[in-house]
Amino acid sequence: MNVLLDHFPEFRDGFIGTVSITVVSTVIALVLGIVVAGFRVSPIPPLRFFGAAWVTLLRNTPLTLLFLVAMFIVPEILFPGMSAFVLGSLALGFYTSAFICEAVRSGINTVPLGQAEAARSIGMTFSQTLRMIVLPQATRTVLPPLSSILIALTKNSAIAGAFSVTELFGWQTLMSEQGYAIAWIFVWVAAAYLVITFTISGIFRLLERRMEVAR
Amino acid sequence: MSASVLYDAPGPKARARNRVLAVVGTLAIVALIAISVMRLEEKGHLAYEMWDIFNYAGIRQNIADAILATLKAFGIAAVGSLVLGVLLAVGRLSDHKPVRWFATGFIELFRSIPLLITIYAVWVGFLTDYSMWALAIGLSIYNGCVQAEVLRAGINAVPKGQREAAYALGMSKTQVMTNVLMPQAVRAMLPTIISQLVVTLKDTSLGFIILYPELLQTARLIASNTQVNGQYPYVSTIVVIGTIYIAMCLVLSGLANWIEKRGRRAKTGISPAEAEAVVLAGDASQAVGTTILGGPGSDRGGSTGN
Numbered sequence A: 001m002n003v004l005l006d007h008f009p010e011f012r013d014g015f016i017g018t019v020s021i022t023v024v025s026t027v028i029a030l031v032l033g034i035v036v037a038g039f040r041v042s043p044i045p046p047l048r049f050f051g052a053a054w055v056t057l058l059r060n061t062p063l064t065l066l067f068l069v070a071m072f073i074v075p076e077i078l079f080p081g082m083s084a085f086v087l088g089s090l091a092l093g094f095y096t097s098a099f100i101c102e103a104v105r106s107g108i109n110t111v112p113l114g115q116a117e118a119a120r121s122i123g124m125t126f127s128q129t130l131r132m133i134v135l136p137q138a139t140r141t142v143l144p145p146l147s148s149i150l151i152a153l154t155k156n157s158a159i160a161g162a163f164s165v166t167e168l169f170g171w172q173t174l175m176s177e178q179g180y181a182i183a184w185i186f187v188w189v190a191a192a193y194l195v196i197t198f199t200i201s202g203i204f205r206l207l208e209r210r211m212e213v214a215r
Numbered sequence B: 001m002s003a004s005v006l007y008d009a010p011g012p013k014a015r016a017r018n019r020v021l022a023v024v025g026t027l028a029i030v031a032l033i034a035i036s037v038m039r040l041e042e043k044g045h046l047a048y049e050m051w052d053i054f055n056y057a058g059i060r061q062n063i064a065d066a067i068l069a070t071l072k073a074f075g076i077a078a079v080g081s082l083v084l085g086v087l088l089a090v091g092r093l094s095d096h097k098p099v100r101w102f103a104t105g106f107i108e109l110f111r112s113i114p115l116l117i118t119i120y121a122v123w124v125g126f127l128t129d130y131s132m133w134a135l136a137i138g139l140s141i142y143n144g145c146v147q148a149e150v151l152r153a154g155i156n157a158v159p160k161g162q163r164e165a166a167y168a169l170g171m172s173k174t175q176v177m178t179n180v181l182m183p184q185a186v187r188a189m190l191p192t193i194i195s196q197l198v199v200t201l202k203d204t205s206l207g208f209i210i211l212y213p214e215l216l217q218t219a220r221l222i223a224s225n226t227q228v229n230g231q232y233p234y235v236s237t238i239v240v241i242g243t244i245y246i247a248m249c250l251v252l253s254g255l256a257n258w259i260e261k262r263g264r265r266a267k268t269g270i271s272p273a274e275a276e277a278v279v280l281a282g283d284a285s286q287a288v289g290t291t292i293l294g295g296p297g298s299d300r301g302g303s304t305g306n
Helices: A002-006 A008-040 A045-059 A063-077 A084-110 A113-121 A126-156 A168-177 A182-214 B012-042 B048-055 B057-092 B097-111 B115-125 B131-157 B160-168 B173-208 B215-225 B234-265
Strands: none
Touching: A002 A008, A002 A182, A008 A045, A008 A084, A008 A126, A008 A168, A008 A182, A045 A084, A045 B012, A063 A084, A063 B012, A063 B173, A063 B215, A063 B234, A084 A126, A113 A126, A126 A182, A168 A182, A168 B115, A182 B115, B048 B057, B048 B234, B057 B097, B057 B131, B057 B173, B057 B215, B057 B234, B097 B131, B115 B131, B115 B173, B131 B173, B160 B173, B173 B215, B173 B234, B215 B234
8 A cells, every 4th residue: 555655756657657658659650550551552562572571570579679679779770879768669669560550451451342443443543542542441440459459559568667768667666676565566557557558448449439420 | 452452553654663662662771771780880799709609609508598498488388378268268158157257357457467567576476586487477377368368259259059059969068168169269269379379479578577587688698798899799699589589489470370271271160260360469358359350261250359
C-alpha cells in the first residue's frame, strides 16, 4: 500500500513516460507501417522486395535486440547524443511497423476486387487508387487487429524501461531495489497498464462503432 | 484482391517510369547502407580486430553456451506454456462456474500485463537465484494464456456435430474433450501455436534484463569484457548475436508456414489457421471472433487470437 503513496511522484512520472513512449512510437509505427504496406503492393519490384525484407527481418528480431541496436549501434551511425527516449521510441516504432504493415496489407486484401477495378477503369493511378479508394475502405477491417497491435506495443514499451527510459517498469525496478514488497509493486504497475490498455481498446471500440455507421 | 489489381499492366511509359523509380529507390537504400558502413568504418567498428574476436575459442564457447541457455529456457517455457495453455483452455470451457471464472480471470489478467513485469516479479519475488526458472515460468504464464486463447478458438471452430455425435455415442465430457475436440483443435491451430512458440523464443531475450546468461546477455558480457583497439566491440557482437537470433526465429517460423501449407493440402478436417496471424504478443480478446482477414484460409469458420 505504502509503496504507491510514498513514491507517487515517481509513479506518476513513470505512468506519463509509458503513455508518451506509447504515443510517440504509435505515430512512428503507423506512418512507417502504412508506407511499407504501400511498398509491398506497389508495382515497383525493388520496393516490394524492400517491404518484404523489412517485415521478415523486423518480425523475427527480438525486441530486446532491437533496443540494443538502437542504444549501441544507431548513435554510432547517426547523430550521437539522442536521448534514450527517442532511441527507444524508434526501436519500438520500427518493430511495431512491421506488424502494422501486415495488418494493413491483409486489410487491403479484404476490399472487394471491383473497387480497385472501377478505380483503374476511371483512370486512377496506383497511388490514387490506394489513397482514395482502397485504404479508406480497408480501415474498417484493419481496426480490430490494429487495436491488438497497439495494446501489444504498450506492453512492449516496458522493455524500454530496462534501457533507462523513465516509465513504469523503471519504477518497478527502482521500488524493488528500495526493498518494497514486490507483490504490491506488481499490483500497482499491473493496474496502471490495465488502465492504459483498456483505454486503447475503448477508443478502438468507439472507432469501430463509428465506422460501422459509415458503412 | 491481389496486389496486381491495384495497377494496370504497365505500358511502355509506365514501365520506363517504374524503372526510374526502381533505380532511385534502390540507390536510396544502397546509399543509406553505404553511409552506415562508412560511419561505422570511421569509428573503427569494422576493423579486422573487432571481428577477429569471434575466432577465439573462449568466445566461441561462450556463444555456444549462450545458445544452449536460450534453448533451455525456450524448451521449458514451450512445454510449460503448452501444458498451461491446455489446462486454461479446458478450464475456460468448463461447465463449473468457479473453474471457468478462475481460468478467465487468470488469462485476462496475465495477458494484459507486460511479460517483462511478470518475469521481473517472479524473479524478485520467488526465484532471485534462479533466473532461468524465473524467465521460463514468466514466459510459461504469459504464453500459456495466449496458447489457451488459441486453443479455445480452435475448439470453438470444431463443427458442433462432432461434439453432439460424440455425446450421442455415450462419451463422457473428458472423453469428448480429449478424444474428439482437442485433436481437431490442435491440428487446426498448429501453425498459430508454432507462431506463438516463435514469439516465446523471441521473448527469451527478456532474460537479458534479469541477467540470465542467454544470447543477448552473453553479447553484452563479451562486448564489455573484451577491449579491442581501445574500444568495446558492441557493434560486431550485436551483429553476430543478432544474426544467430534471427536465424533461429526464421527456422521456427519457416516450420509454421510449412505445416500450414501441408495442412491446407489435406482435404479432411477443418482447415488450419494462418501461421502469420499471431506472431504478435497481443490482446486476443480483440482478435478472437474476428476472422483474420484475407488469404486462402479466410473461408474457415474459426478465428485466431494474438
